Amino acid sequence: MGSTAPVNIAIIGGGIAGLALAAALIKKPHLDIHVYESVPAHSDVGAGLALHRNALKAMALLGPEVHQAYLDKAINIGSGDNEEAEAEMATEIFFAHGPHANTAADQQPVAELGRAKGRKSVSRADLLAGLLSLVPKDRVSFGKKLTRIWEEDDNVSGKKVMFEFADGSTGEADCVLGADGIHSVVRGYLLGEDHPARHPVHHDKWQVYRTVVTTEQAIEAGVEERFTRTVPILLGPKGHVNCIPLNKGTRLSAGVAVRGAAVDEASVDGPAKDDNSGKGRSLDVGLYKDYTPEARAIVGLVAKDTSASWAVGDHDHAPVYYKGRVAMLGDAAHASLPFAGNGAAQALEDAAVLDHLFGRVKQPSQIEAALGAYDAVRRPRSQAVVDLARKFGRVYAFAEGDIHEDPEKVRDFFTLAGQFTNEADLLKQNEDAMSKMEKSFRGRSKNG
Numbered sequence: 001m002g003s004t005a006p007v008n009i010a011i012i013g014g015g016i017a018g019l020a021l022a023a024a025l026i027k028k029p030h031l032d033i034h035v036y037e038s039v040p041a042h043s044d045v046g047a048g049l050a051l052h053r054n055a056l057k058a059m060a061l062l063g064p065e066v067h068q069a070y071l072d073k074a075i076n077i078g079s080g081d082n083e084e085a086e087a088e089m090a091t092e093i094f095f096a097h098g099p100h101a102n103t104a105a106d107q108q109p110v111a112e113l114g115r116a117k118g119r120k121s122v123s124r125a126d127l128l129a130g131l132l133s134l135v136p137k138d139r140v141s142f143g144k145k146l147t148r149i150w151e152e153d154d155n156v157s158g159k160k161v162m163f164e165f166a167d168g169s170t171g172e173a174d175c176v177l178g179a180d181g182i183h184s185v186v187r188g189y190l191l192g193e194d195h196p197a198r199h200p201v202h203h204d205k206w207q208v209y210r211t212v213v214t215t216e217q218a219i220e221a222g223v224e225e226r227f228t229r230t231v232p233i234l235l236g237p238k239g240h241v242n243c244i245p246l247n248k249g250t251r252l253s254a255g256v257a258v259r260g261a262a263v264d265e266a267s268v269d270g271p272a273k274d275d276n277s278g279k280g281r282s283l284d285v286g287l288y289k290d291y292t293p294e295a296r297a298i299v300g301l302v303a304k305d306t307s308a309s310w311a312v313g314d315h316d317h318a319p320v321y322y323k324g325r326v327a328m329l330g331d332a333a334h335a336s337l338p339f340a341g342n343g344a345a346q347a348l349e350d351a352a353v354l355d356h357l358f359g360r361v362k363q364p365s366q367i368e369a370a371l372g373a374y375d376a377v378r379r380p381r382s383q384a385v386v387d388l389a390r391k392f393g394r395v396y397a398f399a400e401g402d403i404h405e406d407p408e409k410v411r412d413f414f415t416l417a418g419q420f421t422n423e424a425d426l427l428k429q430n431e432d433a434m435s436k437m438e439k440s441f442r443g444r445s446k447n448g
């Protein structure tokens, strides 16, 4: 006889992965969900996300209200309002250096990414606020920083996952899903603290700089007007320069990524200190003196405010995304460099698969089969995206063989990469995961 009590799930981390998953799972009466988030409240960190088609498909699978929460906060790229929702837009790639440089207003991009109708961008803080509004307040606890996790056998209900927070309080659940970001504590539990893939790495030593200014300030500083309405990425050998319009087109997130500039060896070989290592490091505009004037105007803008600067890392491949009744998702499982613009999209794909599987998990004894199916389907694809994002960085910085010498090769690279990330059949991904879980159920019933 199975238990009729709801299966309780603790989600650690209330970022994009944790809140999107919670917003979907909360609708299932056979589940009891609680989100534990370390910060006391989300703050506006200003990062702009340009979500690609697979992110939107994943949100639609998570539920119309999840998709709507995003639509309510996003702006149309290119129009600045919501009236041209059907206009086709893409991230546009330009050369900003060398013989193929073409960033002037009348030029065509060398390649494009993520072409879609109604392409939008959203600030991370806005998206989090929208997702949070879908989860009842008493189901989210802020100021709860996970420090420890362990599993125990409970004589009454079987296995339980126990956890402890920095404030000394403890909790327990049938299942823990770790969406606690790149420095995940849950990852440490799953892989072991000494595992070589436990901590983020900085293979190409990328240092990124980001600032947010009003669109007026950007134009006054000489930024091409059309770059305040599109998502341009301007390439060159020191690294790339990009812009994302924010807040209904009134503000602009401008960024510069410098390859080889993150010199913090400690965070390469050992635990990265935090995402702000290198914070406030000045940006050497001289590195960009051979870039086009349009690119240099963006670099100049970013150099004025380097308070938001950090070494970006990613994860080497984890051999597994779950153990027992504990799993990880989002950046906790597969943090990637931001250059393929698909980290949040992969986090949302994870959430869509877990949501689909947990629709069928009516008893705690079924959790491991669900997590095994999730691991089998999501690990290969999300890790391929981590590898791809590294390659994006190197192509952007003219460091991937001689690809940059031939615009045709650059175009082909982005076309194929875009097909892999954005055009994936997510319904099929959900179905594949479900059939793996059902197979595992059948195997277990055959074995008694």
Ligand code: FAD
Pocket (backbone or CB within 6 Å): 012, 013, 014, 015, 016, 017, 018, 036, 037, 038, 039, 047, 048, 049, 050, 051, 052, 055, 124, 144, 145, 146, 147, 179, 180, 181, 182, 183, 184, 185, 208, 210, 329, 330, 331, 332, 338, 341, 342, 343, 344, 345, 346, 347
């Ligand atoms: P996070 O958003 O990092 O959330 C983790 C949460 O867990 C946080 O709220 C954190 O406070 C909490 N937490 C951490 N530790 C603990 C703990 N011990 N206990 C409890 N809670 C904890 N992706 C795209 O798809 N498109 C883009 O255009 C894009 N642009 C990007 C630009 C930049 C500059 C960067 C850095 C990333 C970009 N990404 C983009 C990637 C995207 O932001 C991440 O992949 C995404 O935010 C991952 O979501 P997450 O929920 O897994 O992790």
